[in-house]
Amino acid sequence: DIQMTQSPSSLSASVGDRVTITCRSSQTIDNFLNWYQQKPGKAPKLLIYAVSNLQSGVPSRFRGGGSATDFTLTITNLQPEDFATYYCQQGYSTPLYTFGQGTKLEIK
Amino acid sequence: QVQLVESGGGAAQPGGSLRLSCVASGFSFRTYGFHWVRQAPGKGLEWVAFISDDSNKEYYEDSVKGRFSVSRDNSKNTLYLQMDGLRSEDTALYFCARDSGYDSRNFDYWGQGTLVSVSS
Numbered sequence: 261d262i263q264m265t266q267s268p269s270s271l272s273a274s275v276g277d278r279v280t281i282t283c284r285s286s287q288t289i290d291n292f293l294n295w296y297q298q299k300p301g302k303a304p305k306l307l308i309y310a311v312s313n314l315q316s317g318v319p320s321r322f323r324g325g326g327s328a329t330d331f332t333l334t335i336t337n338l339q340p341e342d343f344a345t346y347y348c349q350q351g352y353s354t355p356l357y358t359f360g361q362g363t364k365l366e367i368k
Numbered sequence: 369q370v371q372l373v374e375s376g377g378g379a380a381q382p383g384g385s386l387r388l389s390c391v392a393s394g395f396s397f398r399t400y401g402f403h404w405v406r407q408a409p410g411k412g413l414e415w416v417a418f419i420s421d422d423s424n425k426e427y428y429e430d431s432v433k434g435r436f437s438v439s440r441d442n443s444k445n446t447l448y449l450q451m452d453g454l455r456s457e458d459t460a461l462y463f464c465a466r467d468s469g470y471d472s473r474n475f476d477y478w479g480q481g482t483l484v485s486v487s488s
Binding site: 292294296298302303304305306309310315347349351352354355356357358359360361362 | 401403412413414415418420425427463467468470472473474475476478479480481
């Protein structure tokens with residue numbers, strides 16, 4: 261099984277800050293790396309697919325990058341609505357997808 | 369617009385059964401594979417099961433193999449998860465999610481979830 265490890269597990273930041281979340285896979289997953297945002301009591305929402313492609317309607321302050329086993333989600337100019345939990349997900353071992361453990365982004 | 373609506377959750381005793389449903393609308397249901405994903409209280413997301421568009425392929429997370437069964441009725445635009453032999457560790461919010469396809473390999477649409485609680 262492919263393991264996904266996110267860091268940090270939690271992060272405190274202020275409105276207007278820039279933050280970066282890292283996701284590492286236990287083996288190469290090519291570009292099959294996706295990011296989701298989840299707010300309390302809600303379903304996850306697809307933010308970025310195939311490493312760096314923004315899902316329709318997602319603001320350009322979200323940016324994904326990386327390759328092979330190391331990937332990042334960067335959010336610039338944090339907005340109040342961005343405080344949520346973020347998950348990475350690998351699609352390499354389709355359809356047995358796995359998620360990272362999540363990164364909770366909190367307001368400082 | 370794409371909509372997925374789960375139902376069927378509730379309370380069950382250890383060893384009991386529940387059947388979850390997910391009704392889809394706003395797209396061609398029969399052309400997509402679907403997943404069930406769960407989230408235990410205060411925990412992260414865990415993939416549970418997948419069924420292909422034509423029902424020919426099913427996959428399960430190891431801890432639910434032999435206890436859960438995924439199925440679908442393309443004439444009713446409905447996905448199911450039959451959960452037997454329930455355990456306390458199955459307590460979670462269960463989401464159905466659409467598979468975006470082989471090229472993208474992600475969950476592009478999700479339902480709102482249905483809560484399953486297993487306790488004596």
